[in-house]
Amino acid sequence: MTQSQTETTSTARDEGRAAVTVALANDYEVVVQGLERMLAPYGVRVEVAELDMNMPVGQPVDVTLYDTFSQPQVDRDAIDRILASPWAGKVVVYTWNVQAALVSTALEKGVAGYLSKTLSAEELVDALERVHRGEVVVLTGDPDDEPGEDDDHEPSEGPTAGDWPGREQGLTAREAEVVALITQGLSNQEIAERSYLSINSVKSYIKAAYRKMGVDSRTKAVLWGVEHGLTPDRGRRIVR
Amino acid sequence: MTQSQTETTSTARDEGRAAVTVALANDYEVVVQGLERMLAPYGVRVEVAELDMNMPVGQPVDVTLYDTFSQPQVDRDAIDRILASPWAGKVVVYTWNVQAALVSTALEKGVAGYLSKTLSAEELVDALERVHRGEVVVLTGDPDDEPGEDDDHEPSEGPTAGDWPGREQGLTAREAEVVALITQGLSNQEIAERSYLSINSVKSYIKAAYRKMGVDSRTKAVLWGVEHGLTPDRGRRIVR
DNA sequence: CGAGATCCCACCCCTACAGGTGTGGCGGGG
DNA sequence: CCCCGCCACACCTGTAGGGGTGGGATCTCG
CATH class of the missing domain: 3.40.50.2300 (Response regulator)
Incomplete structure (x- = not known):
């Protein structure tokens, strides 16, 4: 109604x-x-x-x-x-x-x-x-x-x-964004600059995300990101 | 003849x-x-x-x-x-x-x-x-x-x-092996143990490999490895 | 033959970066 | 009130990585 x-x-x-x-x-x-x-x-x-x-x-x-x-x-x-x-x-x-x-x-x-x-x-x-x-x-x-x-x-x-990669795996939007930037190869400092967060915030998000992802190193986080769609896509989808 | x-x-x-x-x-x-x-x-x-x-x-x-x-x-x-x-x-x-x-x-x-x-x-x-x-x-x-x-x-x-992944990109067999283990998520110490090398040798190989690969961080090295076939494959090919 | 290049292997010193433990504030929702 | 997400901080340890060095074995070339 x-x-x-x-x-x-x-x-x-x-x-x-x-x-x-x-x-x-x-x-x-x-x-x-x-x-x-x-x-x-x-x-x-x-x-x-x-x-x-x-x-x-x-x-x-x-x-x-x-x-x-x-x-x-x-x-x-x-x-x-x-x-x-x-x-x-x-x-x-x-x-x-x-x-x-x-x-x-x-x-x-x-x-x-x-x-x-x-x-x-x-x-x-x-x-x-x-x-x-x-x-x-x-x-x-x-x-x-x-x-x-x-x-x-x-x-x-x-x-x-909206939606974001990693959401189904329990990552918040910010956590997912930080992981996506890791998966793009950025260092913590670069991520801080890119996302307008302090280095400390970045580390906090990383910590929380790693716990949810079940990884303990950046290397494993990148591999997780690659497997879970955290790498950038490329393409265009025409709807109209 | x-x-x-x-x-x-x-x-x-x-x-x-x-x-x-x-x-x-x-x-x-x-x-x-x-x-x-x-x-x-x-x-x-x-x-x-x-x-x-x-x-x-x-x-x-x-x-x-x-x-x-x-x-x-x-x-x-x-x-x-x-x-x-x-x-x-x-x-x-x-x-x-x-x-x-x-x-x-x-x-x-x-x-x-x-x-x-x-x-x-x-x-x-x-x-x-x-x-x-x-x-x-x-x-x-x-x-x-x-x-x-x-x-x-x-x-x-x-x-x-024989042949190994990364060879075409100029990596020696040992360099490629170390990079492959990085791409599997192993730390330097774990790689040293796995390959029966000293930690110093591992670092030397990493240094040399990174130069050839054009990367300067492990994160980027993993991404390079993923793109260049350094991740393990899975499958069986029956020849006979 | 010797010199040079390459690969495998190892080492040292030092700095930078990553990551663990713990803490706290604010706002919103149940 | 509690929980969660976003945001931030401090202190400290561990890991990674750059610069540099050297030895042994093998191969190629002058």
């Missing part, structure tokens, strides 16, 4: 407006597939056109959603390449790393949206639509975000969790 | 005697294939029946040749399992590790041949035939081996080198 009401409401609100076409970008198939599943219930508003793993956008889309799981943050040039693509449309960053410095770097580079992974799926869809309409949207999950704007924060519908 | 003379000689000597059937055992396909190629010119004397990677012998053979590249030595129980197989026939060890302690352990366990990898292909074939005839053969490459026996040490024919 509530479900059908939601559909009706959405349809009424978006009457005569085409769905936003979105490309999903991240190096791990599990991640982009998790995003796809998250957005699926909102198909009339947001249409996933393709999933890009380690590949540039392959067709013109309205928005490219860049998930930063185990990826360079916006202070590195990966985002520049997406921004430079004539097909990527508006570029939106979807991330745990909501530090102000990263936000401002992103905006300076021309990123049109900087969204925290704490958003619900509906909030994410709202934001994508707003970006498509020409707004610059920053939602870091901070209650002070967008002061004086849109206070109807009723409980949102839809899951808040 | 010399070639045809050799053939004629071999045929005359082995008249009326079937070829020795041999299973080749090692965890790396490249290694057992290298052995297969090494023995191929001697097909009328030694017939390779199957290649076993991480698998028990699958059919009755006269001799099983166990190559110790990146494998447990005879002081571990891997050899016990081969010896216990009703199909393995006589078990021969082919190795760089010719320490007296290992030789005596092997013989105590019932190994019928302990052969150094410095032997030529022809010497290897000779040894396999002798084992098949019921002899216990130890050839460590020491000039004092088998005193007073068979002094016609004319230059042997056939290559002395």
